[in-house]
Each structure stands twice: as structure tokens, then as C-alpha cells.
Amino acid sequence: MKRISEIERKYVLEVLDNAFATSLNSVFNNALEKKFAEVFKSKYAIGHVNGTATMHTALAALGVKPGDEVIVPPLTMSSTALSVLHNGSIPVFADVDKNTFNISADGIRKVITSKTKAIITVSLYGLSPDYDEILKICKEYDIRLIEDNAECVLGKYKGKYVGEFGDFSSYSFQASKHLTTGEGGMLTTLNETYADRARKFSCLGYAGVSASKGKITRNDIQDPNYDRHVSLGFNYRMSELQAAVALGQLEKVGELVEQRIKVAKLFDKAILGCDFLRRQSEPEGYLNSYWSYSMILKTEKPEVDWYRFKELFRKNGGDGYYAAWKLSYFEPLFQNEIQKMDGVWQQYEKGLCPNSEYLQPRMMQLKTNYWDLSEAEQQAEILHKTIINF
Numbered sequence: 001m002k003r004i005s006e007i008e009r010k011y012v013l014e015v016l017d018n019a020f021a022t023s024l025n026s027v028f029n030n031a032l033e034k035k036f037a038e039v040f041k042s043k044y045a046i047g048h049v050n051g052t053a054t055m056h057t058a059l060a061a062l063g064v065k066p067g068d069e070v071i072v073p074p075l076t077m078s079s080t081a082l083s084v085l086h087n088g089s090i091p092v093f094a095d096v097d098k099n100t101f102n103i104s105a106d107g108i109r110k111v112i113t114s115k116t117k118a119i120i121t122v123s124l125y126g127l128s129p130d131y132d133e134i135l136k137i138c139k140e141y142d143i144r145l146i147e148d149n150a151e152c153v154l155g156k157y158k159g160k161y162v163g164e165f166g167d168f169s170s171y172s173f174q175a176s177k178h179l180t181t182g183e184g185g186m187l188t189t190l191n192e193t194y195a196d197r198a199r200k201f202s203c204l205g206y207a208g209v210s211a212s213k214g215k216i217t218r219n220d221i222q223d224p225n226y227d228r229h230v231s232l233g234f235n236y237r238m239s240e241l242q243a244a245v246a247l248g249q250l251e252k253v254g255e256l257v258e259q260r261i262k263v264a265k266l267f268d269k270a271i272l273g274c275d276f277l278r279r280q281s282e283p284e285g286y287l288n289s290y291w292s293y294s295m296i297l298k299t300e301k302p303e304v305d306w307y308r309f310k311e312l313f314r315k316n317g318g319d320g321y322y323a324a325w326k327l328s329y330f331e332p333l334f335q336n337e338i339q340k341m342d343g344v345w346q347q348y349e350k351g352l353c354p355n356s357e358y359l360q361p362r363m364m365q366l367k368t369n370y371w372d373l374s375e376a377e378q379q380a381e382i383l384h385k386t387i388i389n390f
């Protein structure tokens, strides 16, 4: 299959042929948001420039204030924690589960304080965290939940789509993601008040936009007495070109996700019986949407073997594999600057999140975006051969 096909081309050309005249009504933005909300079983979808801005908007729309604490996992792309900082709030790191690699209820309970206002969960590599337990905590402590689903599209947890659990769900359309527009993002919610605030925040605080209305109308601005700004906002709007591509992508979202699942199943076969590679587990009732195929290396010297196995894999013709990001709190920004920020009470030192610290240096991620399945079959064979040679 082709990742980008005729339909995206057609929609983009429509925007260009109209010389952006449609931007006035945001034809593609409206069509995308409507369909996105339908597919992801939500009510409101609000297009954004990327999947980091989405989380900043969500925090602001939920009323999380500077100085408030927001719980996040450290084992993820750091945008999750960065969005908290963009909001002037304090990221508090909760440890992950050793098997699913996802933020755990136990980890969250250990770091709740009277200042905790929200949790941002991440569905790492396409797999859901344990929402039954996490929602119990949210209820018990009256904490809002934002799902960072940048890496999870149409994954499932106990019969529901990932994205149906949070007050907001955030998606990224960055180049490597399931649905892509090069850069882009989407925020969904069932709550009209939140959606209205999110829209205004992401549109410079415009008075004339609302939950389902992304543009101010010509009539509004043809009035010298028009009050344009009612609150402070950012310009996080999605362009109509991005929306045109995203709509084309969304129309074949099932196929795009299915392809990645097929690739993952090939890797499953390739590592079957191997005693030194353990894949991210997929508990009963979970459906992984496999943005990436993640495993850990279980050898005595992972710090050496990680590189040795990769070299052998590449030598055999493999595409290689990705490392997990450094834990957010070990990044220089957090070590050198955030650690000294007022309100940061965690010590960004070894032992802060032991499971995350165990996993990160051992993790290997194989890409799943092969659009020609025979290429993925070849990679799976090479992986199998490398396991035997190692």
C-alpha cells in the first residue's frame, strides 16, 4: 500500500487551486475535525500545529495553572513533560510498569500531592496504559486526565478505543506517526466547555471561535468595534494544507494501522523462542496499534550488547533499531535548569523511577512503517538470522 496516495494529492490541490480562498471557511479543517471526532468516538476535535501544542492547550483549557503539578511518565518523548513547562506548571515524574513500559497506577500514587491537578498518560509505542486503575485515582483525588496518544491510533483497552478515557486526548501528525501531515496535531474531548476553551486558547483567544467553529467570520471583522480577543491564547491553528492531507489520511486510517500491526506480527514470529529479547507485553484486552515494535535486551551486559546486536543486525542487512529517548529527567535541560526551578521537589537522580531506569538502556524499537510488506518480511528474516548468529 501507499502511505500517501491520490486522495491526499487531490485534497491538497483543491486547497491550492482555490488559492486559499477556502481558508475563509476552513472547508478541510471543518471536514477533518468532524470526521476525526466521529472516528475516535468523541464530540469535538480541534486541529493544532503539532502534538505538543495540543497538550499545552489541554492543560490550559482544564484550568491547570502555573505552579500546579502535573504527573507524567519519564519514559517517553519529552514533549509530554515539556508541554507542562510551557504551561508554567511543574512536571512530576511517575514510574512505569516493567512489562507494558507505560505509566503505572502504583507509580502515580507515590507522587500525588495536594498540588496535583492533572495526569498526562502516554500510550507508549501504541499500547494503552491500565486505564481502570488510573481512572480510579483520578476520581479519588479529583484529578483531570489528558491522554497523550501521539503514538497510539485506534489502539484498544478493554473494548474501548484509547482516547475515550481522558478529559482530552492528544494526537500528533508528525512525519513518523500513524497519520501524518508532516507536522500537525489534534485534540479531542467530549466536553463542550473544555472544547470551547481549547479552541480559544489555540486561536489567540479569539472571541468569535468556539468548540466547533475554528475561524472568525468575515462579518465579524468588518466592524471597527469588533472585540477580537477575550483571553490570552497562542496561535496553534492547523493550516488548511495540513487539514487536507490529514483528511486523506483519516479516510484510510484502518488500513494504515492494520499495516503496522501486520509488520509487528512478523517481528513477533522472528523473535519467538529467543531468550534474550522480551517484547513490550500486550495484556489481555489490550490492542497495540504499534507505532513501533518495542523490545528489551535481557543479557548480562546490555550496555555492550545493545550496540553489538545492532552492528550484527545492520551487517546482516537490517535497518537497525531505535533507542528509547533518555528519561526526561536525565536530559540536560532538566538536569541543568528545571531541577533548579521553584516548586520542583523531585531529585532528578538515579533511583527516581527505577523501572524506567532499568528499561531505557535496554530498549530497542523496530520501525513498523513498511508500506511494502515484503520489505518487512525481509527485515523479520534478518532479525531472526541475527538472533541465531548472536
Ligand SMILES: Cc1ncc(COP(=O)(O)O)c(C=O)c1O
Residues within 6 Å of the ligand: 050, 051, 052, 053, 076, 077, 079, 080, 122, 148, 150, 151, 171, 172, 173, 174, 183, 184, 185
Ligand atoms: C509520546 C509523544 N508525545 C508527544 C509528541 C510530540 O508530537 P509533535 O512532534 O507533533 O509535537 C511525540 C512525538 O513527536 C510523542 O511521541
